Amino acid sequence: MSALTELECHQDELVARAREAVAQVRDPEIPVLTIADLGVLRSIDVATDGTVKVAITPTYSGCPAIDVIGFDIKMALAKAGFCNAHVRQVLSPAWTTDWMSETGKAKLKAYGIAPPAGHASRRALFGEESIVCPHCGSSNTERVSEFGSTACKALWRCKACREPFDYFKCI
Amino acid sequence: MATTSISFAESSLLNLVLRRADDALILGHRLSEWCGHAPMVEEDIALANIALDLVGQARSLYGYAALVEGSGLTEDHFAYRREQHQYRNCLLVEQPNGDFAATIVRQVLFSAFMDLYWREMMTSRDKALAAMAGKAEKETAYHLRHSGEWLIRLGDGTDDSHERAQTALDELWVYTGELFEADDIERGLAQSGVAPDVLSLEGSWNQRLAPILREARLEIPQAPFMQSGGRSGRHSEHVGYILADLQYLQRTHPEAVW
Numbered sequence A: 001m002s003a004l005t006e007l008e009c010h011q012d013e014l015v016a017r018a019r020e021a022v023a024q025v026r027d028p029e030i031p032v033l034t035i036a037d038l039g040v041l042r043s044i045d046v047a048t049d050g051t052v053k054v055a056i057t058p059t060y061s062g063c064p065a066i067d068v069i070g071f072d073i074k075m076a077l078a079k080a081g082f083c084n085a086h087v088r089q090v091l092s093p094a095w096t097t098d099w100m101s102e103t104g105k106a107k108l109k110a111y112g113i114a115p116p117a118g119h120a121s122r123r124a125l126f127g128e129e130s131i132v133c134p135h136c137g138s139s140n141t142e143r144v145s146e147f148g149s150t151a152c153k154a155l156w157r158c159k160a161c162r163e164p165f166d167y168f169k170c171i
Numbered sequence B: 001m002a003t004t005s006i007s008f009a010e011s012s013l014l015n016l017v018l019r020r021a022d023d024a025l026i027l028g029h030r031l032s033e034w035c036g037h038a039p040m041v042e043e044d045i046a047l048a049n050i051a052l053d054l055v056g057q058a059r060s061l062y063g064y065a066a067l068v069e070g071s072g073l074t075e076d077h078f079a080y081r082r083e084q085h086q087y088r089n090c091l092l093v094e095q096p097n098g099d100f101a102a103t104i105v106r107q108v109l110f111s112a113f114m115d116l117y118w119r120e121m122m123t124s125r126d127k128a129l130a131a132m133a134g135k136a137e138k139e140t141a142y143h144l145r146h147s148g149e150w151l152i153r154l155g156d157g158t159d160d161s162h163e164r165a166q167t168a169l170d171e172l173w174v175y176t177g178e179l180f181e182a183d184d185i186e187r188g189l190a191q192s193g194v195a196p197d198v199l200s201l202e203g204s205w206n207q208r209l210a211p212i213l214r215e216a217r218l219e220i221p222q223a224p225f226m227q228s229g230g231r232s233g234r235h236s237e238h239v240g241y242i243l244a245d246l247q248y249l250q251r252t253h254p255e256a257v258w
């Protein structure tokens, strides 16, 4: 094996290790989701000297979780042996629930939160799509409040099983 | 005695960014005063959420203001360490919350303006402002929808709620002219493709409001004159009280971080 390929292998391995560490950081407000599931993690670069650059994007302008996420990323990287890490927030393109992975949506549903329905649009944002109850699967649901316990959720109620539930707004 | 106020180099772009940032911060602060006092728990959460969106928008804007100014100041310096006359927010957002109807009317009037403003800002030549607009426009559309629905419910509700909504509209209307005031700063930056032309938004704003007010059975007030002054730092006495609350910590312990 030539020295160059060895270096490249080493570099790929480093990137993979950094990615693995960062991708498992969780959203502090919905701990069942990782930042990779959410689509908040935009990119990871590892320089040859081992410095890691991570770009994340906030869900909402005022999302208080974003600072915690930045801190948790640095901690996760430090534990994986990357002591030099920079986390940058990018606003553009604006985050959308369309970036949430299918795994993420399934995890949300299992956690009792209705995942965003359909693709981002004005109609979807305003909750005009039919929302399926995460508890019993009924579509016989109604909106209780446009806002919920966090910026990204609205409060809904199921008329079939009578349970209230959070809906992750489609934005 | 040494002052804890910052001094900074003024420029058109900085002034414009501070206008948007101060509007968002002051209204966000006003709305947060409802936390724990709103008429119902869902609304308590809603107003706190809208406040959070606005304070978040303000943070991005102040961060950009610091970058534009370029002498090493931070978002906190701009938010907490200026004198009252250096705040550039419009008079509408500093008005006291009043009753729930007044808060809702203020929100509808402001959100209808910002909804149009951010949507146009998305095509700004200034990439940072366009990026902020891309996030804020969805949030603002949601605020407008929420407050608009409430205004319809109040206006088309009981005699009491109708009267309160109409009174609030009559009282706040004189502060809406300022939203469309195009001075040299607004005009210049509109001409260079950096920011929307606020004057041109007035027609669309009236069109956005008309169906909401009609459904709410509210009458558009006839204001003999419009109040003005916020954009040049001439505020009502209310701002002094807001700043006393907002700035206390940074004035007592300058540069405190946690």
Ligand SMILES: [Zn+2]
Pocket (backbone or CB within 6 Å): A133, A134, A135, A136, A137, A138, A158, A159, A160, A161, A162, A163
């Ligand atoms: Zn159900």
